[in-house]
Amino acid sequence: MVKRRGKLLVAQTVAQTPNRIDEFKPLERYADIYWLDKMSEEEQARVLPQIDCVYSHGWPNALDSKVSQMSSLRLYQAGNAGVNGLRFDLLGKDVVVCSNAGGYSDEVAEFAIGLMLAAGKRIVKFDRQIRAGLYERKSLDELGRQVALFKEATLGIVGYGGIGRSTARLAKAFGMKVLAFGRHPVRDAGVRLVEGKAGLTRLLRESDAVVVAVPLTNSTRGMIGKKELETMKWTATLVNVARGEVVQREAVYNHLVRNPSFFYATDVWWPGGDGAESFSPNLPFSQLDNFVGTPHASGPSAIVNGTVGNVVVENLLQYFRGGRLKNVVDRSEYY
Amino acid sequence: MVKRRGKLLVAQTVAQTPNRIDEFKPLERYADIYWLDKMSEEEQARVLPQIDCVYSHGWPNALDSKVSQMSSLRLYQAGNAGVNGLRFDLLGKDVVVCSNAGGYSDEVAEFAIGLMLAAGKRIVKFDRQIRAGLYERKSLDELGRQVALFKEATLGIVGYGGIGRSTARLAKAFGMKVLAFGRHPVRDAGVRLVEGKAGLTRLLRESDAVVVAVPLTNSTRGMIGKKELETMKWTATLVNVARGEVVQREAVYNHLVRNPSFFYATDVWWPGGDGAESFSPNLPFSQLDNFVGTPHASGPSAIVNGTVGNVVVENLLQYFRGGRLKNVVDRSEYY
Numbered sequence: 001m002v003k004r005r006g007k008l009l010v011a012q013t014v015a016q017t018p019n020r021i022d023e024f025k026p027l028e029r030y031a032d033i034y035w036l037d038k039m040s041e042e043e044q045a046r047v048l049p050q051i052d053c054v055y056s057h058g059w060p061n062a063l064d065s066k067v068s069q070m071s072s073l074r075l076y077q078a079g080n081a082g083v084n085g086l087r088f089d090l091l092g093k094d095v096v097v098c099s100n101a102g103g104y105s106d107e108v109a110e111f112a113i114g115l116m117l118a119a120g121k122r123i124v125k126f127d128r129q130i131r132a133g134l135y136e137r138k139s140l141d142e143l144g145r146q147v148a149l150f151k152e153a154t155l156g157i158v159g160y161g162g163i164g165r166s167t168a169r170l171a172k173a174f175g176m177k178v179l180a181f182g183r184h185p186v187r188d189a190g191v192r193l194v195e196g197k198a199g200l201t202r203l204l205r206e207s208d209a210v211v212v213a214v215p216l217t218n219s220t221r222g223m224i225g226k227k228e229l230e231t232m233k234w235t236a237t238l239v240n241v242a243r244g245e246v247v248q249r250e251a252v253y254n255h256l257v258r259n260p261s262f263f264y265a266t267d268v269w270w271p272g273g274d275g276a277e278s279f280s281p282n283l284p285f286s287q288l289d290n291f292v293g294t295p296h297a298s299g300p301s302a303i304v305n306g307t308v309g310n311v312v313v314e315n316l317l318q319y320f321r322g323g324r325l326k327n328v329v330d331r332s333e334y335y
Numbered sequence: 336m337v338k339r340r341g342k343l344l345v346a347q348t349v350a351q352t353p354n355r356i357d358e359f360k361p362l363e364r365y366a367d368i369y370w371l372d373k374m375s376e377e378e379q380a381r382v383l384p385q386i387d388c389v390y391s392h393g394w395p396n397a398l399d400s401k402v403s404q405m406s407s408l409r410l411y412q413a414g415n416a417g418v419n420g421l422r423f424d425l426l427g428k429d430v431v432v433c434s435n436a437g438g439y440s441d442e443v444a445e446f447a448i449g450l451m452l453a454a455g456k457r458i459v460k461f462d463r464q465i466r467a468g469l470y471e472r473k474s475l476d477e478l479g480r481q482v483a484l485f486k487e488a489t490l491g492i493v494g495y496g497g498i499g500r501s502t503a504r505l506a507k508a509f510g511m512k513v514l515a516f517g518r519h520p521v522r523d524a525g526v527r528l529v530e531g532k533a534g535l536t537r538l539l540r541e542s543d544a545v546v547v548a549v550p551l552t553n554s555t556r557g558m559i560g561k562k563e564l565e566t567m568k569w570t571a572t573l574v575n576v577a578r579g580e581v582v583q584r585e586a587v588y589n590h591l592v593r594n595p596s597f598f599y600a601t602d603v604w605w606p607g608g609d610g611a612e613s614f615s616p617n618l619p620f621s622q623l624d625n626f627v628g629t630p631h632a633s634g635p636s637a638i639v640n641g642t643v644g645n646v647v648v649e650n651l652l653q654y655f656r657g658g659r660l661k662n663v664v665d666r667s668e669y670y
Contacts, residue, residue, distance in 0.1 A: 014475040106486050110509065114452030118459065121449040126629040127459050131621035135630055140349040144635030151441050173508030174445065279465050286466035294461040295470055300479030 006031035006320050007047065009070070011056035011063055013079065014303050023309040030320035036062065044069075053319060055079065055312060057303075059086050067091060075319050077312055079103075081163070081299070082243060084216040088335035097329040099215070102162035103311040104302040109166030111298030112211045112241045115265035116155075119292045120148035120209060120237040128289070146261075148208065148237060151175040156207030158200070158224075159214030159242060160186055160193070167211050179203045204231040209239065216243035217333035224248065229255040229262075237263045241298055244270035244277060253283040256290050265292035341366035341655050342382065344405075346391035346398055348414065349638050358644040365655035371397065379404075388654060390414065390647060392638075394421050402426060410654050412647055414438075416498070416634070417578060419551040423670035432664040434550070437497035438646040439637040444501030446633030447546045447576045450600035451490075454627045455483035455544060455572040463624070481596075483543065483572060486510040491542030493535070493559075494549030494577060495521055495528070502546050514538045539566040544574065551578035552668040559583065564590040564597075572598045576633055579605040579612060588618040591625050600627035 008031045010024070024033055034047055048069040056063065057079030067073070067090050076097045078086065083099045091097065118124050129135035138146075155171040157164040160182025168178045168191050178191045181203050186193050194203050204210065210232065214220045224238070225248040232238070240247055249270045256264055272278030277296065285291045302308045315326050343366045345359070359368055369382055383404040391398065392414030402408070402425050411432045413421065418434045426432065453459050464470035473481075490506040492499040495517025503513045503526050513526045516538050521528050529538050539545065545567065549555045559573070560583040567573065575582055584605045591599055607613030612631065620626045637643045650661050 106510075107484060110452070110485055111456055111482075114449075114456040114458055117445070117449030118453040118462075121446055121629075122632060123449055123453045123627065123629055124459055124462050126632055127453075127627055128463070130628050130630060133621075137630075140635040140638055143630070143632055144637070144639035147446075147632050147636040149442060149636050149640055150445055170508055173505055175441075279468075279470055286468075292458065292462055293465050294456075294458055295465060295472075295478070297457065297461055297478055297482050300475040301482040301484050302479070303475055304479035 006052050007050050007072075008033045008053045008055060008316065009036060009048070009051045010034065011036045011054050011066075012058055012060040013055075014057050014300075023313055026313060027316055027320065030317070036060075036066070053077065053316065055316065063087070064090060075316075075325075077315055077319070079308065079312060081108075082215050083329055084243060084334060086334070088331055096325065097331060098315055098325055099327045099329050100308065100312055101215075101327045103308045104299045105162035105166040107302035107307070108163045108213070108241050108298040109170055111267060111294075111301075112163070112167050112213070112239050113170045115239045115241070115267060115292060115294070116150070116209050116211065116237055119239070119263040119265035119290075120150065122146055122148075124292045125289050148235070150209065153177070153208035154179060154206050156203040156210040157181065158203065158210060158212045159220075160184070160191075161213065161215075163213040163241065164211070167213065176209075179207060200228075201231055204228055205233075207236060208233060209237040211239045212242045212246055214242050214246060215333075216245055219333065220246050222246070222248050224252070226251040226255070232262070234259055235261045237265065240264070240266040240268055242268060244268045249283060253285060256285075256288050260290055263290045263292065267294045267296055267298045269293075269296070341388055342386050342407075343368045343388045343390060343651065344371060344383070344386045345369065346371045346389050346401075347393055347395040348390075349392050349635075358648055361648060362651055362655065365652070371395075371401070388412065388651065390651065398422070399425060410651075410660075412650055412654075414643065414647060416443075417550050418664055419578060419669060421669070423666055431660065432666060433650055433660055434662045434664050435643065435646055436550075436662045438643045439634045440497035440501040442637035442640065442642070443498045443548070443576050443633040444505055446602060446629075446636075447498070447502050447548070447574050448505045450574045450576070450602060450627060450629070451485070451544050451546065451572055454574070454598040454600035454625075455485065457481055457483075459627045460624050483570070485544065487512070488543035489514060489541050491538040491545040492516065493538065493545060493547045494555075495519070495526075496548065496550075498548040498576065499546070502548065511544075514542060535563075536566055539563055540568075542571060543568060544572040546574045547577045547581055549577050549581060550668075551580055554668065555581050557581070557583050559587070561586040561590070567597070569594055570596045572600065575599070575601040575603055577603060579603045584618060588620060591620075591623050595625055598625045598627065602629045602631055602633045604628075604631070 049071050051070045052072045053075045055077045073095050076095050078099050081101050081104050152175055155176045155178050157167055157180045160180040171178055172190045179194055180191050181194050181200050223246055252264050269277040318325055384406050386405045387407045388410045390412045408430050411426060411430050413434050416436050416439050487510050490511045490513050492502055492515045495515040506513055507525045514529055515526050516529050516535050558581055564586060587599050604612040653660055
């Protein structure tokens with residue numbers, strides 16, 4: 001199927017630098033491009049019914065009402081890797097939704113390894129103690145026993161997509177063995193795939209560090225709870241670069257309080273009362289020595305870097321040319 | 336030269352667990368082994384003049400007076416990688432001194448990369464801001480611009496010995512280009528050796544992150560000062576896993592105050608008034624957002640791990656068998 005000239009609506013972007021706009025250039029051969037925030041009401045009324053393809057980074061509130069006017073909509077291409085924030089209920093059933101999985105892989109993987117080391121090496125803990133004048137000198141033995149070594153240790157990766165694979169590549173350079181829990185069979189050298197409930201249990205039991213990199217779906221929400229935490233080694237480091245809600249908030253808080261050698265490092269947070277992610281939950285994570293928290297900082301560096309657009313633009317080109325789409329989302333997992 | 340049965344004095348060890356003592360087992364075939372802290376005064380008076388080989392982790396005060404009694408001493412094998420703490424003035428001129436360079440390489444390299452990421456990814460900074468309730472939400476652009484990406488960035492390694500090489504190996508997995516400043520020619524794939532004053536300047540100018548891993552000698556003391564810091568990129572991350580005194584304390588403090596995007600992450604500290612390394616220098620590093628400090632935590636994990644003994648025991652075996660010694664120190668660099 002070769003499509004006629006298309007109409008692409010850019011509903012929301014981040015980083016509207018010329019650099020970013022330039023990335024859409026290759027699409028101009030195949031489609032007219034409209035920017036939602038630059039269209040008058042009249043233009044919208046005329047154009048929206050003809051739009052067959054939307055690209056949006058995040059789901060702006062304005063889309064709630066606009067999307068119902070797009071009677072020709074066929075493809076919704078997200079700029080985000082995780083599409084859990086989309087209003088699937090408002091998108092017509094015949095709209096194909098594609099995520100930007102892979103668009104942030106290397107950047108988020110670097111960050112995941114950074115969190116693993118910052119927590120496991122006790123960098124954040126020691127830095128805080130030194131700054132507060134609370135660090136007590138230890139014998140070399142005692143100090144050495146606190147600091148995790150990752151060479152020859154085992155990394156469990158929960159969610160073996162683009163981020164998981166990039167993380168595995170880095171971990172292998174550290175001499176780590178890698179166990180991966182994913183939906184698709186993998187044949188990466190040095191990575192052992194585990195499957196099903198028993199596979200996840202094995203991964204949690206054998207890993208010295210666990211990186212969570214699953215999308216937030218109906219089946220992953222809360223998948224790491226009390227039982228899973230208690231299956232892990234008491235000295236393990238748990239890293240979350242997925243979404244806060246994959247890990248049960250109260251369960252991990254209680255686990256950290258009781259297990260001071262177990263570390264939780266997260267770049268992602270649980271939604272607060274206002275729906276936005278919350279930096280100050282009721283549970284005082286910020287008082288824990290075995291906690292490391294950063295503000296969703298892993299992905300945006302990819303936006304600045306420009307790599308985020310690569311997958312998106314390639315997918316949009318495939319759409320307009322009638323080629324194969326990547327990252328097609330199973331909507332039943334979200335809605 | 337095949338030596339007759341030797342006499343080894345273990346002057347000081349860390350981690351005197353059975354595991355560690357067991358490591359000396361292979362030596363028993365070639366030498367009688369004495370432990371300084373287990374000998375009576377009489378035994379010392381009888382044995383010390385016959386000792387031909389000392390192993391010590393650190394230089395205990397007791398050695399000051401004992402070493403002059405060891406008239407047969409031929410080899411001093413340090414347990415430390417850095418031998419700047421030795422009393423070279425008290426060791427006879429014909430005593431060969433060997434360091435334990437390489438004994439901590441992988442462990443310290445893991446830590447160096449951890450510090451690079453904890454600082455460059457702003458993990459320590461953001462974690463502190465979140466805990467203090469001072470983190471201000473940023474646009475994705477703004478946030479992304481603050482977080483360093485190391486893929487395709489350049490790492491400069493000042494001091495290309497065991498730690499430097501291990502660090503390079505990890506950095507290459509991140510897709511980093513590596514410039515190495517060292518004394519010996521290297522032919523490691525993906526590593527470009529720079530030499531001399533001009534080479535160091537080039538390394539400092541071109542690197543996005545710099546890891547300092549030189550021994551502290553007469554020629555490396557204070558080698559990173561105001562001029563070198565100002566040669567570096569304003570957004571660079573400087574990591575020190577060598578010795579505090581390689582970097583000029585006041586120069587780096589002033590540089591950090593004036594350049595908030597330049598980060599200094601150190602596992603090693605400057606000597607305080609009492610000669611011990613100081614966690615609370617007069618310059619308030621602990622108030623700086625662009626500083627990361629840990630308490631000499633990178634090496635001890637190798638002690639616990641047991642890998643520290645590998646190089647030492649192998650070298651001692653070579654000594655007693657009359658083979659080639661590794662890590663022979665040029666005493667003129669220290670005294």
